[in-house]
Amino acid sequence: MMCDALSEISELLQSAHDTVEGGAYSPDSGVSSCSDSAPSSPILQTPRSSAGLNSMTSLTSEESEHITQLANAEFYTDTEQLTSEWLPTTASDTVFASNGQWCVQNPPHFLELDDKEWHHRYPALGTGTYVDGDWVETQAGFKMCRTTDGNARVKLGTNLTYDIDIHIDIPDNAPAIVKKEIITDETPGQYEHNNNSQYGYMDINNNHHHPFPSYQDDNCNGCLQRRNYYGIGHCAGMGHLDLHHPHPRAANPDERPTVRSRRQLTRTERLWEFILRLLGDAKHNPRLIEWVDREDGTFRLNNSKAIALMWGMRKNNGQMTYEKLSRALRYYYHRQILEPVLGKKLVYRFGPHATQVWENRIYRPQNPR
DNA sequence: GATCCCTTTCCTGGTT
DNA sequence: CAACCAGGAAAGGGAT
Secondary structure, three states, X not given: OHHHHHHHHHHHXXXXXXXXXXXXXXXXXXXXXXXXXXXXXXXXXXXXXXXXXXXXXXXXXXXXXXXXXXXXXXXHOOHHHHOOOEEEXXXXXXXXXXXXXXXXXXXXXXXXXXXXXXXXXXXXXXXOOOOOOOOEEOOOOOEEEEOOOOOEEEEOOOOOEEEXXXXXXXXXXXXXXXXXXXXXHOOOOOHHHHOOOOOEEEEOOOOEEEEOOOOOOOEOOOOOOEOOOOOOOOEEEEEEEEOOOOOOOOOOHHHOOOOOXXXXXXXXXXXXXXXXXXXXXXXXXXXXXXXXXXXXXXXXXXXXXXXXXXXXXXXXXOOXXXXXXXXXXXXXXXXXXXXXXXXOOOEEEEXXXXXXXOOOOXXXXXXXX
């Protein structure tokens, strides 16, 4: 009996340690702040321009012209075309790049990758080391793949490859960035600035894009789904792509400008994000936590003590208990990050202000209660 | 240093 | 009676 208890504690500690130290999520994963989307500080920067672009191979004049055309990005400036410019990058996520903005759909794909899977899919680590797999043809005429350091790589031809810096750590920064847009929207005289931002969301069912500017419309005609306050029900990631301000990399990787220190982008992992990560980690789901109804966003804590312990370790707080953790969770009710599930113990539900988290990307309609 | 935000801690009282 | 739930109040602490 004692041995069982000890081994269980040991297992919990190991589990907690694994999660804290080696989980898929790292607060260093480049959580962008609101300012990341500011035009003056592009997250995604073009590689080397035709003057400054150093491709993996030398550029031909034709390739240079191609790059110039992409940099001009005329096809991004037409709103009508924007609706069809969702660019598939992998089988399970979508990048929408336009007019200096990019948007990633289905962030849970990133969030729910545990460390092992992440490295399996994107084995290359470190700046300047890239994966040549998972190249996907985009509708904009280039191929794109993502790297583990939060960047992406773009290929404009058979041999022409160059690096772009794109922070794709969506789950955390999406609400903040989109929220900023809403704030701007509410600021008289400033919204015009964002008219070309092309923030919007993708209708999963009808496969069309809804630009954001109609914030006042809660429901979108033709769309069965409903946008939440942050507009992240369908499209949860925002960033900035500046095709007009090249940021050439130095030949020497050590001298390459750090586009945005991942440290600078970090913030503490929120409790609900921690919970979400556990839900996406096969090491803990369903042993410690599991979805009750994934589409509904309802989940159950199967081992509240262990989760509290793990959260405490995450926060370097050995005094954490489920009582305290649950109080923090209850504070989420007010902000609609979580919703109470009445009559069921240890069961919570993600609310409309949590990012769209379920893998099937179905956003639950507003709760009529 | 001030402020904001997100917890953390403690608490009372209620329910399962 | 233990475990959980609800929520007030105040403080801690990180980020800006």
